[in-house]
Amino acid sequence: MTIPSTLTSQQTRLLARQNTITNTAGYSPGTLQANLLILPHKYSEDFHNLCLRNPVACPLLGISSAPGNPHQITPSRCIQSPDFDLRTDCPRYRVYKHGKCVEANKRDLLDVWPYPFTPQKQLQQQQEEEAGNKDGEQYTAFLIGCSFSFESALHDANLTPRHHLTSTIVAMYRTTIPLLPAGIFTNGTCIVSMRPYREEDIERVREITRPYLATHGEPVDWGWDAVKRLGIRDIEDPDFGERQDFEPGEVPVFWACGVTPQMAIEAAGEKIEGLVFAHEPGHMLVTDWRVEDLERLKGGVGCF
Template structure:
């Protein structure tokens, strides 16, 4: 597992200034997205929650091309946990379809996420800062919408997510809710992210996040009975991310999560030959799409798999 690259004090100062600008600036979201990708490429950021407000963020799964049709079908059959934002065809890690998702010509799928995971036969075998030494021309990449995309809207509504206030990574959990099967992905279940809120605030939370259908939309469950229906037994022990702090009167609120494809790969096991890559949970790609593009994305019936 790659170790975190240390930075000089001057570089740290520059990074802090730049990241603060990204976090607070809203005049040019596409520029903010590009700057955030550059920081990721230089290994200067990790958790992307709160970065580049107004930009849509993306989860990642990269598979050998023979499994791309199965995964594409899985996404189309399960658009809430697996909302497709873009596809990177085999042989070219610099091109995304649709082109509006990433407009910068120097984009590199292998470097522009802060951290990556490597899977083999369904097992997480390594974490890496880039994929340059393992990515092959036979791989196909998929970008999927991330709930970090609507967190700035929650903040503006006075509903700032707890993990942003505490500096933790959002909590994520396996559920027992099955996905509609597709090809080798015949036994997959949904993953959810969780943010604590007062029960009286849940309806407002639903209203704020509902328009973000391209990035999971409104919650799939809430409350302690909701956790039970999802098959979550211990809210204090997330499967990914970090446990969250609950204040008096708060309940868990759950959204479908883009780590679902990683669980699907785990459950497929040795049905998938070759290396599979994904983002490190919490470490997303900031795209050039913004909240202003949500209506157009909502009207799309699905992104075609490049031939």
């Protein structure tokens, strides 16, 4: 039987590639997990600026170093295995078109992002280039920090997140918190993840998660009044993930969430030509970054 807490990051990625795991909470503790957003290269500058302007919701852990190539990530320390493939190494994916999710729980992206190109796709790209679309089938990927990364530290402090205990997917909610815009990405709002805790434990929870700035850091809000402040529609009905039960004395504690870029894609809508790919919420890409890298990651991935 596979024990998630004993797996290396590469072992977890291989299980994801083989489609034998889904929810990655609790896998490969001590490593940093990432959200994934892949979009046509011509929009990459705007999206990069969106991340830089919204570092709490969209902290960057890596960017694909060669547009169109699914095997290379910069900085190289982010993913070190030579057989890495962005199209297979998340457990599940989503596909967006014109801001709408057109396919969910997709096992891989091999059919929609061929590489190297088949002769048919090569011809299609040449035709697109002749028509003025110089990017053709080129995509750029962004790896964005995930709060799963600090959950092993919470577990070690006897503050194990509820969804670990119930083997469910963390609850995630749309909010009315606006993103600072960049280029075509306007009118986006933030997503938050939620974990129940007793009020007397919140300061300790904040202290433990605060150093994880590269994976959202400490909570953005907490308590029952926070539900209204954040503009959450219904705490009992998450927009992503699964409902979490509250025990007596517990209140909701909210963190910024890396599903936020998918909301930016939704808001951009028809402005985006071509397909956009993302991870299925809760089904993360496990990187080779480690907790020991957090201090340098405070300065951004350019520090490596």
